[in-house]
Amino acid sequence: MNVIEINQLTKYYGKHRGIENVSFSVEEGEIFGFIGPNGAGKSTTIRALLSLIHPTSGSATIFGKDCIKYGNEIRRDIGYLPSEVFYYEHMKVREVLNYSASFYDNVDYTRIQSLAEVMDLDLNKRIDDLSYGNKKKVGIIQGLLHEPRLIILDEPTGGLDPLMQQKFFELIRMENQKGATVLFSSHILSEVQKLCSRVAIIKDGTIVRVENIRDMQKHNYKKFTLDYRGVIDVHHFNLEGVTNLTVDESTLHFLFKGDINRMVERLQGQNLINLLVEEPSLEEIFMHYYQKEDQP
Amino acid sequence: MNVFKKEMKANIKSLIIWCCAQVFIIFAGMMKYQGFADSQVDVNALFAAFPEEIMVVFGIGSVDITKVAGFYSVFFLYFMLLAAIHAVMFGAVVVSKEERDHCADFIYTKPVRRFQVISPKLLAGVINILIFNMVTFAASVFFIAQHNDGDGLIDKVSLTMLALFILQLFFLALGALFGSLLKNTKQATAAASGLVMGFFILSVAVDLYDKLSFLKIFTPFKYFEGATLMINDQLSFNSAAILLIVSLVFFGLTFVAFNRRDLST
Structure with missing residues (x-):
């Protein structure tokens, strides 16, 4: 009912x-x-x-x-x-x-x-x-x-x-x-x-x-912020599931959707000062998921 | 019952202040009467020398104010004004205060219809104006008696208070209607008190210029005259009937308007 x-x-x-x-x-x-x-x-x-x-x-x-x-x-x-x-x-x-x-x-x-x-x-x-x-x-x-x-x-x-x-x-x-x-x-x-x-x-x-909610979790985006000690290798993160990649001086931002283990593997060996993994705001998700999918 | 109790409790302080002010006005006013009576001056002759306009504005028309009933009848104008402001503000605020205080979401999501909230609020309003009226009555009789060899003129004052109560009802209904129609409490109280002032100015204008006398049906302040009530012991039936009917219509419209209202957070 x-x-x-x-x-x-x-x-x-x-x-x-x-x-x-x-x-x-x-x-x-x-x-x-x-x-x-x-x-x-x-x-x-x-x-x-x-x-x-x-x-x-x-x-x-x-x-x-x-x-x-x-x-x-x-x-x-x-x-x-x-x-x-x-x-x-x-x-x-x-x-x-x-x-x-x-x-x-x-x-x-x-x-x-x-x-x-x-x-x-x-x-x-x-x-x-x-x-x-x-x-x-x-x-x-x-x-x-x-x-x-x-x-x-x-x-x-x-x-x-x-x-x-x-x-x-x-x-x-x-x-x-x-x-x-x-x-x-x-x-x-x-x-x-x-x-x-x-x-x-x-x-x-x-x-x-x-x-x-289960279907939604397939679209489980994480927001990554990486602070580099040295030069940023942008191409290193050129893999499936990464979107919205931006570089801001020594900081790298991107959204990731997919198997988190693949990302953990990718992060090994990177020379970082800090790493932040966050829940993206709803606005960000809308921008990268709903808006795109709803446009023909 | 719960809404009624809460509303009575919420208004008790302001009611006490209004009543105290009213008692003081009557007390101080009757003291002045004592002053006139003692001074041996021909007050009527004195006032006759004043320009008529000034006398009209202060509500001192053609009555003999050296007699206690005549003197007291002048008060009626001030009672009307005070009682009107009290009642119109009460009405405007009582129906709109939840929205002003952002707690409309609290009371109007309870399992009651809107009229079940508004009715006890308006009932609290009626009780409040009634108490104000009774206090005015008691203070009047008491202080008149002090200056009139113990005779409080109960009959005359009762009639005057009946007229006052009808006016109070009218203004309560008018305030409530504003409260339910206008966007917020601020607008409602501003419009309501503005209209009271408008009514008052119109009533003075009608007194000053004979040509405008046809306008007197548009101001409730001209529906009853202090002198008629206090000296001739007459309460105009037509005036009472019109005011009561209009009040009922306003109360009815308040319910309709409030029911249709989109409540703001």
Whole structure:
């Protein structure tokens, strides 16, 4: 069964494009990634799903019900974490969470305490005294408090330190194992790859494609930066899978896709000061993969 | 209920400040009355020497302000102005504050329809203006009694407060409509307070120039007159009916407009 079904969803803000003909569906029980650069339309899509904004055309259903028409019923079972977390600043964390819980029936209030412990959050602090990361934690707890069947996360990891990200991912996996479906929007490919089974890629307001994460991993680009002690032998890296090769004084940059062992072999014997292997940004991947493949 | 409680709590401080200001105005105003009464000067003759324009702007028309009811009736203009600003601001802010504070995503993703959020907010508004009205009433009766041998003129003041409450309702609805139609709180409060000033200037202009009297239906400040209420004990039924109906329409439009609104983050 599909928990979310989006059908030709379009949103224009006046003449300004938000999203155009976005369609995809999310199956029950999966963690679905929604990935695209900033400004591509991820938040617009999500905000339309939550009926915070009204689509210009097209439709979307959640749990088989129309998002706008039955928004209030649907939202009973949705936990949402916005990308920018803001709350009533003069309230205490506990007050905000109690207030949030008061909108749902049958909320287990002891969950506030237990979730706060997992996320290491002080419930007695005032919202305006919290750091950005701690506000995000309030958002996470607020989103998971009522044990929603669908969890919608809009760029959830920004502001969380790596340890917290890890805990957060565990929390999401746990909720998922208990049966929750997850829609996870991000502009960081690696975190989506870690968590998700399928992913929709959005760019300039339209869906570029929907893929299995396994297929995507075939396109697993790594970004290499090599600092040379001596002269750079550019031709040494003239092998299959290397793209975007640039030389910048004594530094060599390139993207590599393929068997990592071949690259490790190739690196032997090179006289380096430093070597950096990174996850390329989504923009870089778009430039070297999606753009090329989508052009006829 | 939760939204209502939260809104009452959020506004309690500002309500107390407004009420204190109002009590002080009534207290200080009635002190002046004592000054007039004690001075043995023919105040009416004194004011008769003033240019009419000035008297109109200060709301001192043709009433006998050496009598306590007449003196108090002059206050009505200031009550209207203060109460209008209080109510219109409340209305404009209460429906748009979540967007201003960037927490619209919080409350409008809860399993409630938008009217279920807006209604308790507006109810909190009605209770707030009612409290403001009751405090005005209590302070008025108390301070009038001090200067009127213990007679607080409860009947006359009650009628005046009823008129004031109808005006407050109208301005609350007007503010809410602005809040739901305009892009953000800033625009809504600016437009709303601008309109209140516009209404006020129009009401003064109508008093100054007889030729403009046909314009008085366009300013709520001319719907009730302090003197009519305090001296003749009359509240215009037509004025009350029109204001109440318009208020209801504005409240209705607020719901419609807010429901269609694209909420900003």
